[in-house]
Amino acid sequence: xxxxxxxxxxxxxxxxxxxxxxxxxxxxxxxxxxxxxxxxxxxxxxxxxxxxxxxxxxxxxxxxxxxxxxxxxxxxxxxxxxxxxxxxxxxxxxxxxxxxxxxxxxxxxxxxxxxxxxxxxxxxxxxxxxxxxxxxxxxxxxxxxxxxxxxxxxxxxxxxxxxxxxxxxxxxxxxxxxxxxxxxxxxxxxxxxxxxxxxxxxxxxxxxxxxxxxxxxxxxxxxxxxxxxxxxxxxxxxxxxxxxxxxxxxxxxxxx
Numbered sequence: 001x002x003x004x005x006x007x008x009x010x011x012x013x014x015x016x017x018x019x020x021x022x023x024x025x026x027x028x029x030x031x032x033x034x035x036x037x038x039x040x041x042x043x044x045x046x047x048x049x050x051x052x053x054x055x056x057x058x059x060x061x062x063x064x065x066x067x068x069x070x071x072x073x074x075x076x077x078x079x080x081x082x083x084x085x086x087x088x089x090x091x092x093x094x095x096x097x098x099x100x101x102x103x104x105x106x107x108x109x110x111x112x113x114x115x116x117x118x119x120x121x122x123x124x125x126x127x128x129x130x131x132x133x134x135x136x137x138x139x140x141x142x143x144x145x146x147x148x149x150x151x152x153x154x155x156x157x158x159x160x161x162x163x164x165x166x167x168x169x170x171x172x173x174x175x176x177x178x179x180x181x182x183x184x185x186x187x188x189x190x191x192x193x194x195x196x197x198x199x200x201x202x203x204x205x206x207x208x209x210x211x212x213x214x215x216x217x218x219x220x221x222x223x224x225x226x227x228x229x230x231x232x233x234x235x236x237x238x239x240x241x242x243x244x245x246x247x248x249x250x251x252x253x254x255x256x
Contacts, residue, residue, distance in 0.1 A: 001032075001033055002066075002068075002069050003030045003031055003032050003033075003066070004031050004032065004033050004035075004067070004068050004164055004165050004196045005029065005030065005031035005054060005065075005066075005067060005165065005198070006029075006030045006031075006064075006065075006066040007027050007028060007029050007030075007054075007063065007064065007065050007066075008028055008063055008064040008065075008066075009026045009027070009028060009062065009063040009064070010024055010026065010027040010028070010050075010053065010060045010062075010063035010064070010065060011024050011025060011026055011027075011060060011061050011062045011063050012024040012046075012049050012050075012053065012058070012060050012061050012219075013061045022219055023046050023049040023219055024046050024049055024050060024053075024060070024219045025046075025218070025219040025220050026063070026220070027050060027063070027216075027219075027220070027221045028221065029214055029221055031165075031196065031198060032196075033194075033196055034191070034194050034195075034196055035191075035196055035197070035211060035212060036187070036188070036191040036196075036197045036199070036209075036210045036211045036212070037197070037198050037199070037210055037211065037212045037213070037214060038198075038199045038200075038201060038206070038207035038208075038209070038210035038212070038213045038214070039051065039198060039199070039200045039201070039214050039216060040200075040201055040202065040203075040204065040207040040213055040214070040215050040216070041202065041215055041216035041217055042202055042217075043202065045216045045217050045218065045219070046216050046217075046218070046219040046220075047200055047202075047216040048169075048200070049219075050216060051167065051169055051198075051200045053065060054067075054165075054167060054198065055084065055088055055090060055167050056072060056075075056080045056083050056084045056088065057084070059072075059073065060073065067083065067087060067088075067164075067165070068087055068164045068165070070083070070087075085110060085113055085114055085161060086114065086161060086163070087163055087164045087165060088163050088164070088165050088166075088167055089110075089157075089158030089159055089160070089161070089163035089165070089166045089167065090158055090167055090168075090169070091151070091154050091155055091158050091166065091167070091168040091169070091171045092154070092168075092169050092170075092171070093169060093170040093171060093172075093173040093174050094174065095142070095147075095150040095151060095153070095154045095174075096154065097142040097150060097153060097154065097157075098142070099141065099142055099143060100141070101141075101142075102138065102139050102140065102141060103129065103134065103137050103138050103139070103140055103141075103142065103145070103153050104122065104125050104126065104129065104138040104139065106142065106153055106157055107125040107128055107129060107153065107156045107157045107160055108121045108122065108124075108125045108160070109157065109160075110157060110158075110160040110161050111124065111125070111160050111161060114161050116161075124160065125138075125156070125160065126138060128156035128157075128159055128160060129153075129156055131156065131159075132152040132153070132155055132156045132186065133152065134149060134152055134153060134156070137149065137153075146179070147174055147175050147176075147179060148175055148179035148180075148182055148183060151171060151172075151174075151175065151179075151183050152183070152186065154171075155183075155186060155187075155190070159190075159195075164196065165196050165197075165198065166187075166190065166195050166196065166197045166198070167197075167198050167200075168187065168197065168198070168199045168200065169200045170200060170201055170202070171183060171187075171199065172184065172201075172206060180206075184206065184209045187199065187209070188209065191211075197210075
């Protein structure tokens with residue numbers, strides 16, 4: 001089975017010549033189906049740029065990105081939009097719910113864009129609200145929900161088109177610690193059901209909830225393993241590559 005995510009020497013440069021900023025410097029990572037991976041790094045490390053490229057919201061300056069077996073580079077805007085809708089479910093820190101639409105309508109929205117019929121949209125949306133424990137809120141408006149409940153709606157919406165990849169960008173950043181822990185529990189449940197998750201965070205305690213950790217520092221990727229692992233080492237394919245061991249096994253060249 002091919003990786004859900006595979007990048008080869010991925011770079012991103014903003015500006016030109018003396019004004020150039022190298023946000024990514026030759027990123028080689030791989031995420032297998034059913035994995036739960038955390039991308040961790042401080043502000044300015046390049047993790048948000050990498051997340052945008054993995055989510056087909058931005059394009060690399062150079063290198064390759066293969067998503068679920070499909071080459072992404074060179075695709076048109078409409079083709080990227082189709083891939084985002086069909087292959088990727090997004091969960092953001094700010095929820096991004098439509099304030100004047102009911103909860104069930106918010107969950108239905110990606111299916112509407114995908115051309116799913118009305119009856120199936122409603123049935124699938126209600127099934128997802130049951131999954132996240134909010135079926136009794138289906139006809140409520142987002143303003144009536146707590147932050148944790150809004151994020152659960154966002155997760156349900158992200159799953160609406162049965163995506164290959166669930167991409168979560170600082171999903172607990174606007175939540176208190178208890179509510180954030182509940183959302184992370186939900187992610188672990190979804191992963192146990194076979195969903196592939198990539199979670200972007202700056203918080204080591206949140207990254208530790210994932211099966212595997214990739215650290216982004218100064219635009220380069222390092223195999224972080226778990227919080228108990230030895231000091232992170234450079235992923236093959238970046239500069240000054242060295243010997244790598246993660247979670248008790250060697251890293252394969254070109255991946256993590």
